Amino acid sequence: MPSASQEWIVLKFGGTSVSTLERWKTIAEELRKRIAEGARPFVVCSALSGISNMLEALVEAAPGGDYEAIVSEIEERHRALAADLEVDVDELLGERFKELERLALGASLIGEASPRFHARVLAMGELMSTSLGAAYLESVGVSASWRDARQMLSAVHEPNINLNRRYLSAACECSPDAGLKSSLAEGDADVFVTQGFIASDAEGDTVLLGRGGSDTSAAYFAAKLEAERLEIWTDVPGMFSANPRDIPSARLLRQLDYDEAQELATMGAKVLHPRCIAPVRNGQIPLHIRCTQRPELEGTVISGEVPNFGAQVKAISAKNDVTLISMDTLGMWQQVGFLADAFGAFKQNGLSVDLVTTSEANVTVSLDPMANALEPQTVEGLLEDLNAFCDARQIGPCAVVSLIGRNIRSILDELGPAFEVFDEQHIYLLSQAASDLNLTFVVDEDQAQKLVRKLHAQLFSERISDKLFGPTWRELFGGEMAEVAERTLWWQDRRDDLLEVAEEGAAYVYDAPTLQQKVDDVRSIDALDRVFYAMKANSHPDVLRLFEKSGIGFECVSPGEVERIVELFPDIDRERILFTPNFAPRDEYAFGFEQAGFLTLDNLHPLEAWPELFADKEVIVRLDPGRGRGHHKYVRTAGNQSKFGVAPNELDRLSELVEAAGARVVGLHAHVGSGIRTADTWSENALFLASLRDRFPELRLLNLGGGMGVPERPGQRALDVAEVSERLAKFKAAQPDFELWLEPGRYLVAQAGVLLARVTQTKQKGDINYVGLETGMNSLIRPALYGAYHEIVNLSRLDEPMTMTAEIVGPICETGDVLGHARRLPATEEGDVILVGTAGAYGRAMSSQYNLRQPAREVLLK
Template identity: 50%
Template structure:
């Protein structure tokens, strides 16, 4: 037996203790720690769902409705006991009886005092831990069950309401030698309840919902544990809620301060109150996943991470209540804030965020700490109204950027704030410690805002040390087939260097990569037809390659339509879509003459040129009401976008199309480019479906393009499997519609690289420049969108990167920068530089500005 070490405290949450498979994992974790010499203190919650049911008993019993609830609570424990090979009645009979008696008592007196509530709720933990301890003993782990009320005692809280004193108690967390000795004597494995404690008169109190984490932290502090492990059903803390933002990354390590901010601001993984005791006593906290015990999870400690990621996470707290206080008299009035805050204090309300102006003070109340607000609302508002005009605003959410030196990244947020062109921000607050920047918005807008902010601030911030894999990568449900596309040029280095030297600046496209991208696209089995948005790259050889793969073409000008017929005279016109925007009348006439699918994205042509459309079959491009994408300029939905017919015009459109006998064959929407959120195409399908039902007779829903790619190796990719699954759900629900898509970037971006040759070097002190023989005239995306493309020195691919440089072109514009602050090897005149993922919106957007010809194009 190894030398005896210190305590380790393990906490398992409700889902972790609800089935046999997890209990087998718990047994192994306990054994491992015990066998490596730790004294194990295991703390766990009630079985999943039981606390909610007990709460329902408290709510329903005063009206006599509780027997079915009690039966269901007992059934759940009986099932779990069976699963664990235990006898529920033998172990839990007394608790079942107490449960019956308490519920009956509540029914009789028609109310439940806070004390009774605490007693009833505590049964959840007491029953679960009784089963847990019996199971471990049966599995030959000598386990001592202890009543947490003998281990944790409350301390008085200043200004706390009676409800908080009993149902959200605070306990002493100072290291306790006596307890350490007492528990050591009991053996190597102690098992006790989370969530419950006792007050000075030994009465049961609770630590608030989710309080088991807090119990574990208290016990870790009292026992001076070496480690606190929090075992949950998720593999750690993430940069955002991974269910809402699939590209969210695991946070491998965090400081206590960062973890505190993230937990306090809405991440559900960890109870915010559990960090303070751990921090105070410098106990590292490990967050681990019970059903995947081998994953590393998140480590929270005082070790400083040396990465440059300033924003570590974006969190959302829903159900925020705002109290807005308006008073003209407040200006220069001594004590106004003291007076109004006194009212909050008197009602036991805890204030979270504050924002002030000359005539208004708005504060937010965190519902977690102010659960009694609705009970005292009227009284509180009345009292406060003596000082000012009061407005209580509900259904808001607080979205917080969390990390270090938040102030320094505010400039990056520009286009994410585009959401607010249409919606109100109620309150903005930047914490004085610079760890938190929060805005309170309508709850409905919160998810969209988080996704946008995540994309802009976290996904673009590079491969930081503390960022781990995405959820799908961790849980093994991602299909990574992108290596080929990213790496194709690495295997062709000599050929590319030679080409660049011979031909000068060149776009080089890989035919194999174009075909591989097409094959990946076709894995969207829920989609019926695929069109290539030829605006992305209209190179003849690229178009021929896609035609050989049976793709149709999506054209945005009559020039593109004519190019398709010139190259492929035999193409079925049904395989061509014409989707112009503010095009002149003649283009529609010419498109009808070609027999292609014509998409109308404005009511104007119908009103002004009805004769062009009379008796025709057309598509309508709908504005689904919001845009999405990697940059403001590529979002193509919402009132500030010039594309699409707004939904409020549909009735008018319908009346015109009925009048002039137009058949609407399909509806179309394209909301933007570079989208990584897999839910977007299904959302679009649902909106188009609603419009289709309104119009009737529609067969096709064209969901546009916009499929995002992994721009560089620090970014998560779009999970196409998820896109497909979501679209399949749509199809299963609405089998009468054909689904079409029309990507551009997804098909071509990774298949192309831009090669250029180093012309000159320059050093202005510490700022270094590497000049190349083409610039924004060939490739405008970095200047236009701030796009960050991987850039390498192909001639020195094996050399170590030793300097930070800016890669610039020869154009007389200060924006002519292709890459800023890039880690690069020592470079010299004549070296060949490669800019990756330039196959889309590269050469097609080039110009001969400064009379410098753009890079030539080659397909290999």
């Protein structure tokens, strides 16, 4: 029987760590080790990966919508895991499933759910995952007791907070709790299993601790139990000098003190929730970050006993979706109480301020979305209150880029060269922490990733492993990265062919076998009834011929694209042509009805202005689900900041106009962005569209859009097409009467294409090396347009060691003519052939003759 004197160790496992049998085997093994050490483990678990997003979709489903498919998918995920774990799902979760269905029915009836209801629904994920996990541990000989976190964590009452924050981002009391320790000591289990993310308030209502709040739950429990340590188990082995998913050369940080970890988490490092640091710091409880996939790795230790490593920058972080509030008035100069009035308005609206800068006539502050529920009406209320005594405006979306370390003020002279990366950037706010732990810049959101890459190259390229800095991400996961690369780097095997092509000048080269493999990948998604290639990605005739022979259709966005298809394939079945104009003139819609098999409408204006065009016509309507995804704001195609789609609040008007015109809506379409590598996107689109079936009696097809992403950087995981197929198969089983369509564009062609260009000149200015190429942004504008990353190698010297870091530039008379920043290359000379990878999509298709220079030609290798 466990002893009351045993030290507690709190272990938190995130969503990816609790979603498979293999991960639960790791959890069981780690718990056995802690028990053997003489400790008593207390386990905090998140919901299964992706379940919280599904529950969010359930809450946000349209009134009267089809919620059954979402409930069915959630239930199937838990049943599948229970089968793998060999536990009785009906005994464990039967009542939970019934409760979830009741809540889902309620969500479909009440329309906009209250925050209180929202919290009840989202809590279901953790309640279900932990029930399965505790039963599995028991089944494999680990004595485990399931506990409800809401009976152990109580939310603190905070005055002047709105309902969203009260129910969805609560804070809890976490002083040492003798009553809790006594209660747990009475049990005879070796391990206690409970939920992260959830607690209860004084009225007994369920509240949430904010997205990512399971870390905070674990920290609260560690503090209440006065634990020996807190272990956060996740899918990365610790904190790094930058986001390792974006920068594989980022180094593991072996040791951090609480303040440094707090700064990193607050300023954008996603490994830890910022609110989890304070409880363990107050109790001087060490926090260990560990990797469930690689439990043998050392990880990061956060404590109050870290050696003094001297003044230095330890990491660079970035945080997106930051909102600024700028307040202007000449009347504030020497005015007593202006700041009190201003911050009183923030308090009155329940908003906490993060960064602050002031001048004689302006105060600018940042609002962190992690700490605030930034509903539009909340910000509007704030601005209305502020405008009573100043000129207030909202700026955003912005990003925070922070240098984090110790005594940064004392080394500003050493950092001078690094600051040149901000040259010509719009810096909205500059903040140097009084604690001297960070130096922070607020910039346009689309510049953040580029700036972090350049800063990291400047500050960390020469670092080696020591007591503070551990191995790089590439060194830790090199084997896995090589596995990803091997699947995509076809050009290594065709190097001689490519060098021969490059002798005749710059060229885009496409590999036919890779194109065919990508088509086969998409066709393996059995639930799909039709696939339409979004030909704007690459309209080269030979590429189109290969796709036509494969039997897929073509999604066209202009008459010119339709005409190219008809010219190449005059006998093509017009139902293989889908026409999707956007803000196009009247005659293009008439053209589409004549020349294409299907036409997509994404605005009400054509129905209002030209109803006669739509009389007795079948149309597909593109809807805006309200939330976009993607690697850059220019490729996110949903939400108010995007020009695409009919907004949800226009659905009633849409129905009226369709009926008045005599049109028939036979399909609905949703597309949320590009470069997406999360498998649940398309099933979520399907659920959203299916929820609207009652509005359109002739609805028979759902176009789930495209946006399937590909790995572009070393270490990035590919989209799991098999998982996409599995999720859509579950939807199709629940909704067999719908046709499902998909529009992959970039996915089919991106990895099959490379850009080749010879080196024209090299140059060094100060510490910066430049490698000039015979073509630039006239051939490939993506890096200049939205900071897109493309792998760049010296194909002529592929096996030589990397000895230089260089800016890869073209011959165009623009400072922005840069194809790659701070790239590692071997010693490079005039005449060498440079290869730019993953360039088959939106490369030649977006090229120009700027400076009257011809873009790179195109070649297909069979």
